[in-house]
Amino acid sequence: MDKIKFATVWLAGCSGCHMSFLDLDEWLIELAEQIEVVYSPVGSDLKVYPDQVDVCLVEGGVANEDNWELIHQVRQRTKILISFGDCAVTANIPAMRNMLDGAEPVLRRAYLELGDKTPQLPHEPGIVPELLDQVLPVHQVVPVDIYMPGCPPPADRIRATLEPLLRGEWPTMAGRDMIKFG
Numbered sequence: 001m002d003k004i005k006f007a008t009v010w011l012a013g014c015s016g017c018h019m020s021f022l023d024l025d026e027w028l029i030e031l032a033e034q035i036e037v038v039y040s041p042v043g044s045d046l047k048v049y050p051d052q053v054d055v056c057l058v059e060g061g062v063a064n065e066d067n068w069e070l071i072h073q074v075r076q077r078t079k080i081l082i083s084f085g086d087c088a089v090t091a092n093i094p095a096m097r098n099m100l101d102g103a104e105p106v107l108r109r110a111y112l113e114l115g116d117k118t119p120q121l122p123h124e125p126g127i128v129p130e131l132l133d134q135v136l137p138v139h140q141v142v143p144v145d146i147y148m149p150g151c152p153p154p155a156d157r158i159r160a161t162l163e164p165l166l167r168g169e170w171p172t173m174a175g176r177d178m179i180k181f182g
């Protein structure tokens with residue numbers, strides 16, 4: 001039987017959701033027998049998101065042009081896209097800057113007002129991606145198939161979401177254990 005092509009993507013998040021994924025501990029060994037990791041910041045070094053991915057966990061909000069481009073590729077090339085954690089589901093912490101008037105005040109504060117040596121705005125076309133004016137949850141940019149909240153989602157919730165998918169079934173995202181935020 002073909003293994004499930006599995007990916008994880010890291011957009012604007014703290015990587016805490018990926019750390020929680022690693023908290024699956026020994027179940028990761030069982031998981032590894034059933035999946036082929038085709039793209040992930042923790043499981044592969046591929047730079048290009050591949051075609052025909054079966055399942056992808058997406059951590060983080062959509063905050064910059066790179067995130068925007070990648071999430072569209074992910075959506076086009078993935079059967080089941082899971083919004084993985086509160087930053088993906090609601091934009092959460094990265095969206096705290098949304099209360100300001102666009103990205104410019106954030107950049108000015110971080111790089112000019114607080115820059116103690118050589119204050120300057122980051123600018124390197126093709127290397128430093130432009131910030132979007134607002135940080136968006138994933139579903140406001142592309143359709144999402146499954147929402148897995150949590151900051152981060154606990155490992156038990158990740159397993160309870162993935163196990164049915166491995167059997168070809170749909171997980172039941174209901175009840176405190178599965179959909180509690182925070």
Ligand code: SF4
Binds near residue numbers: 014059152
């Ligand atoms: S949901 Fe929480 S743990 Fe996950 S990326 Fe956002 S801040 Fe980090």
